[in-house]
Amino acid sequence: MTVKNIGILCSGGDSPGMNCAIRAVVRTAISRGIQVTGIKRGYAGLLRGEFMQMNLSSVGNIIQRGGTILQTSRSPEFQKVEFRKKAVDILRAQHIDGLIIIGGDGSFNGAMALWKEHQFPVVGIPGTIDNDISNTEYTIGFNTAVQTAIEAVDRIRDTAHSHARTFLVEVMGRNSSAIALKVGVCTGAENILLPHDKVNHQKLVDDINRGIARGKESSIIIVAEGPVAGRSYDIQHVLKDMYHLDAHVAILGHIQRGGSPVADDRFIASQMGNMAVEALLGGNVPSVTVVQKGKVLMTDLANCTTKADHNYIEYSGLAETLSI
Numbered sequence: 106m107t108v109k110n111i112g113i114l115c116s117g118g119d120s121p122g123m124n125c126a127i128r129a130v131v132r133t134a135i136s137r138g139i140q141v142t143g144i145k146r147g148y149a150g151l152l153r154g155e156f157m158q159m160n161l162s163s164v165g166n167i168i169q170r171g172g173t174i175l176q177t178s179r180s181p182e183f184q185k186v187e188f189r190k191k192a193v194d195i196l197r198a199q200h201i202d203g204l205i206i207i208g209g210d211g212s213f214n215g216a217m218a219l220w221k222e223h224q225f226p227v228v229g230i231p232g233t234i235d236n237d238i239s240n241t242e243y244t245i246g247f248n249t250a251v252q253t254a255i256e257a258v259d260r261i262r263d264t265a266h267s268h269a270r271t272f273l274v275e276v277m278g279r280n281s282s283a284i285a286l287k288v289g290v291c292t293g294a295e296n297i298l299l300p301h302d303k304v305n306h307q308k309l310v311d312d313i314n315r316g317i318a319r320g321k322e323s324s325i326i327i328v329a330e331g332p333v334a335g336r337s338y339d340i341q342h343v344l345k346d347m348y349h350l351d352a353h354v355a356i357l358g359h360i361q362r363g364g365s366p367v368a369d370d371r372f373i374a375s376q377m378g379n380m381a382v383e384a385l386l387g388g389n390v391p392s393v394t395v396v397q398k399g400k401v402l403m404t405d406l407a408n409c410t411t412k413a414d415h416n417y418i419e420y421s422g423l424a425e426t427l428s429i
């Protein structure tokens with residue numbers, strides 16, 4: 106089928122660099138004589154028919170902006186087969202021939218369903234700070250989120266040292282270890298608690314006390330968020346009640362999702378946006394842009410519909426060795 110009009114949407118959590126990908130899609134498509142229809146607020150906006158025609162200037166001056174100009178959403182309705190049928194009817198009525206989805210593993214499952222149930226041509230671009238998608242080394246936004254968290258932890262370290270305190274700093278990432286491990290290594294954290302770790306409070310206290318005994322004036326423990334944000338408070342209470350150790354909690358939260366994308370996010374998103382359009386035009390669907398062995402390339406979308414926590418787990422040994 107000839108593609109004349111490409112739809113584009115963002116879905117799931119926003120991530121820094123999504124705008125760079127949108128810009129690359131729009132500019133590549135227009136340079137190839139193809140129309141681009143922006144779909145606002147993800148799958149929820151698609152179901153409401155929220156469209157905007159994109160032109161060269163609608164993506165001007167956005168390369169440095171965090172978030173997404175198209176906005177995004179989580180849409181429970183889209184999990185249902187009847188709503189995906191409605192979505193495809195809306196896309197076809199709008200004369201959209203193929204869809205580019207910028208999002209995480211959940212969004213890719215929605216895209217895969219559009220293909221399987223209706224053979225609607227889809228191409229994914231991985232955009233999530235969590236870096237938790239199978240078969241890609243990278244997802245757009247991860248390095249910016251990590252940089253933001255590092256800067257926050259460095260500031261907390263100033264206070265931790267000045268008051269000789271222990272801090273539990275909770276980072277985002279749901280069940281993914283990636284942000285916690287990279288931030289932990291880069292801030293010289295004394296300990297990193299991964300999402301599924303059963304916390305060994307005794308070891309934590311022993312480690313902190315060993316540090317104090319050799320003259321350390323502060324301890325930073327990076328806590329990966331896990332399924333429900335706020336687990337740091339549980340750990341804080343056990344440390345206080347059972348070990349009489351006072352620890353302060355800092356939950357970094359959504360501060361990690363916003364902000365201007367760092368160079369890697371701009372560069373990779375620009376390549377991915379460009380490649381996604383070429384894939385749609387070349388009939389390479391359903392597919393997804395990925396990073397493998399450091400290179401941006403295409404793979405089958407089916408390879409990227411599961412969550413993965415593979416990317417950084419290999420660095421837990423490094424973190425432990427360097428934090429003694």
Ligand SMILES: Nc1ncnc2c1ncn2[C@@H]1O[C@H](COP(=O)(O)OP(=O)(O)O)[C@@H](O)[C@H]1O
Pocket residue numbers: 116117118148178179180181182183184185208209210211212213214215216218232233
């Ligand atoms: N199995 C699925 N089938 C259809 N749509 C899905 C599925 N999983 C997720 N989605 C859609 O993708 C949206 C975003 O998924 P979510 O997991 O919240 O974020 P992310 O894509 O960033 O991982 C969901 O709100 C839903 O609309």
Ligand SMILES: O=P(O)(O)OC[C@H]1O[C@](O)(COP(=O)(O)O)[C@@H](O)[C@@H]1O
Pocket residue numbers: 117118119209210232233234235277278279330362
């Ligand atoms: O902003 P929300 O909807 O509360 O979601 C928080 C979750 O979104 C994330 O920031 C990003 O997750 P997704 O990219 O999968 O949407 C997670 O790290 C965090 O657990």
Ligand SMILES: [Mg+2]
Pocket residue numbers: 117209210211233235237
């Ligand atoms: Mg996700």
